[in-house]
Amino acid sequence: MGTLWFCLVAFMITMYVLLDGFDLGAGAIHLLVAKTDEERRQVLASVGPVWDGNEVWLIAAGGTLFFGFPALYASSFSGFYLPLMIVLWLLILRGISIEFRNHITSKVWDPFWDFLFSAASLLLAVVFGAALANVVRGVPLDAGGYFFEPLWTDFRLGEQTGILDWYTILVGVMSLLVLTMHGALWVQVRTTGAVNERSAKIASNVWWGVLILTAVITTITFKVQPQVKENFVTWPWGLVFPFLAIAGIAGVRFELVKGDERKAFFASCAYLIGMLASVVFGLYPMVLPARNPIYSLTVSSAKAGDYGLKVGIVWWTFGILLVAGYFIYIYRSLAGKVVVAKDQPHP
Amino acid sequence: MEQALGVHRLHFAFTISFHYIFPQLTMGLALLLVYLKTQALRTNDEHYNRATRFWARIFGINFAVGVVTGIPMEFQFGTNWAAFSRAAGGVIGQTLAMEGVFAFFLESAFLGLLLFGEKKLGRIGHWWAAFLVFLGSWLSGYFIVATNAWMQYPTGHRVDSHGQLELANFWQLILNKWVFWEYAHTMLGAVQTASFVMAAVGAFYLLTERHTSYGRTFVKSGVSVGVVAAILQLFPTGDAHGKLVADHQPVTLAAMEGLFESQRGAPLVIIGQPDVQKRRLDNPIQIPSMLSFLTYRRWNAHVRGLDAFPQDQWPDMVPLLYYSYHVMVGLGTIFIAVMALSAFHLWRGKLYESRGMLWTLMLCVPLPYIANTAGWMTAELGRQPWLIYGLMRTAHGVSPQVGAGNAWFTLIGFMGLYTVLGILWLFLVYREIEDGPEPDTLNGEPAVATAAD
DSSP, X not given: OHHHXXXXXXXXXXXXXXXXXXXXXXXXXXXXXXXXXXXXXXXXXXHTTTHHHXXXXXXXXXXXXXXXXXXXXXXXXXXXXXXXXXXXHHHHHHHHHHHHHTTOOOTTHHHHHXXXXXXXXXXXXXXXXXXXXXXXXXXXXXXXXXXXXOSBSSSSSSTTOOSBOHHHHHHHHHHHHHHHHHHHHHHHHHOOHHHHHHHHXXXXXXXXXXXXXXXXXXXXXXXXXXXXXXXXXXXXXXXXXXXXXXHHHHHHHHHHHHTOHHHHHHHHHHHHHHHHHHHHHHHTTEEEOBSSGGGOEEHXXXXXXXXXXXXXHHHHHHHHHHHHHHHHHHHHHTOSOOOOOTTOOOO | OHHHHHHHHHHHHHHHHHHHHHHHHHHHHHHHHHHHHHHHHHHOOHHHHHHHHHHHHHHHHHHHHXXXXXXXXXXXXXXXXXXXXXXXXXXXXXXXXHIIIIIIHHHHHHHHHHHHOHHHHHHHHHHHHHHHHHHHHHHHHHHHHHHHHHHHSOOSEEEOTTSOEXXXXXXXXXXXXHHHHHHHHHHHHHHHHHHHHHXXXXXXXXXXXXXXXXXXXHHHHHHHHHHHHHHHXXXXXXXXXXXXXXXXXXXXXXXXXXXXSOEESOOEEEEEEEETTTTEEEEEEEETTHHHHHHHSOTTOEEOOGGGSOGGGSXXXXXXXXXXXXXXXXXXXXXXXXXXXXXXXXXXXXXXXXXXXHHHHHHTTHHHHHHHHHHHHHHHHHHTTEEETTTEEGGGSSOTTOOHHHHHHHHHHHHHHHHHHHHHHHHHHHHHHHHOSSTTOSTTOOOHHHHOO
């Protein structure tokens, strides 16, 4: 029961990364791909109607984590206190930037929100990457099951490490590049003209960075978190996940050259799924590794009572089917390129 | 530890109080939007569609601020109240996760269609979009109130082998007897906020002689819905909720009422200042025996005062609890008077010309916000010193490793950020009210909502 919920929570987090990932990425490249007001409204229109629903995956995943693994929720959220609060502030600034920008047309109002939207998206991509790296690297959990990490200490991978060390910063940069590529591919699908061309170019350039960092960080990760290698040796079938990631990243290049915008985006999705699944697979059965391995939180030590988890399966399955229905409907109704009329406010 | 506890409490109190400014309007307005859409369907009059579009724009702004200030609430259980989350997550994680899966997705999916999809969906489809947004926001309210109800009156759980709480009966959690009245009372509060806001905007238009046909619609809709909500707020919901408190949290009732001594024929205090040191009420104005009657339906019933309980069981902020409760009840009474009087004028066909009544409706607009906040303060301060009533004290629920310094840092951050958010929200909502519901009024630009898709 615990393992099932472990997979379901991982599924919800993956959905969050796939969906909010592209609107974060779109934000990160907002100022680069769109120069005029009309172009910027194109980028905003490509994410405007969906960012809120995408972000609900984060809240729903958080809620499901709370429900399925209360001990993990408690120790990780309190231990990552400062970065999470910074994430919250960035999410707030980003949300209002998207929602408030188009209420007024002005030469000071619009650029202000454009900048804020882009800066907040960019920082969020880095912080999310660093947070994931913290989980992989392990945190200084104590015997009581709690820890607290300052933002940084000496930037080394010691016992009393901070949120930011050289490894987590490197993963943060990789996360920014990956989401930039993902977002650029999305913007490419949804736009026309100069914005479309610029995002294709960015995706194509960033792809090299993603490729190199994927190789480098994967190698380092085997050293930083020995469990990963052990798991792949114990259960070799898990290699399908890294292979999916490789196929995905190759697919992005292939489709970009071929010029199939939609397939390039889906290839990027496959890459993200492959990477995240590899991480999750590599950590199992740990849900939060400790720097001192005896204190690591595992699926069985962090999960809620079985009765509650069984009840949850019933409503969760029903609920997620409804959600799938909404998302298919919404994304279908949005299929195609966004059209932004000139000189017209878009609420 | 002592010090950090206080900061964590203030942190939650500040962020939740600010957050709740927005959902109370969202939930109430969602109902009124369905009402306006229904009128549009029934009368086939474009007037009501324009009225809906106008309120949907305000709804959109309000919803956005509600969403971004709501995300921190779910995070804070873990960040600031980790010990509580670990102990109780197996139970309240259910309701919170269900809120995400059932309510938030529904709301966010159909809000986009409500705001931008009118042309595409057609008349009936657009009514459904409004209805599903209403359903989503009211479901969300239900799951949150169910979570709170469990903290007030824990049921359906058991203690597992590690001393933590786990769910034992799903239906007892979801259909907790506390949840019905608390939910009804909370939602009526939200409906009153929206009714007063709608009536106030209508009154503003009538008094300034702009958009007067919409002004009349808004005043009429606000008052018609508001008068019903105001009365139901007191009876039966407020009354029944009070009885639950009397039965299950008697010490809370004593503190709310400022009753220091147990007595027969206990009076109902209207005004007075509690002095906790001297255990008495200064300058009291009270109605003799009324509290006994309201609580037990007998004039000479015995009501337990604070002296019947050891002091470590008392809510730890008796004066603030007492004032919150009295502000809530006092304002609720004023709302009944204002709404009933307005409804009477409306029925006589004189409301739109009655400047005094319109001024009153316009100026009342901050009051339901204050009453809703005071109501939640009564519930939350009244539960103290417990975090989960009778099971876990608030002092034992905080995150053991997050110190006062870090909590102050983020509290100050939220205060700054929320000040900016509040100003922006007022500015943007005021702009919408200035622009008004008529299309083609914004410097000759086309109507925003219809041009959207």
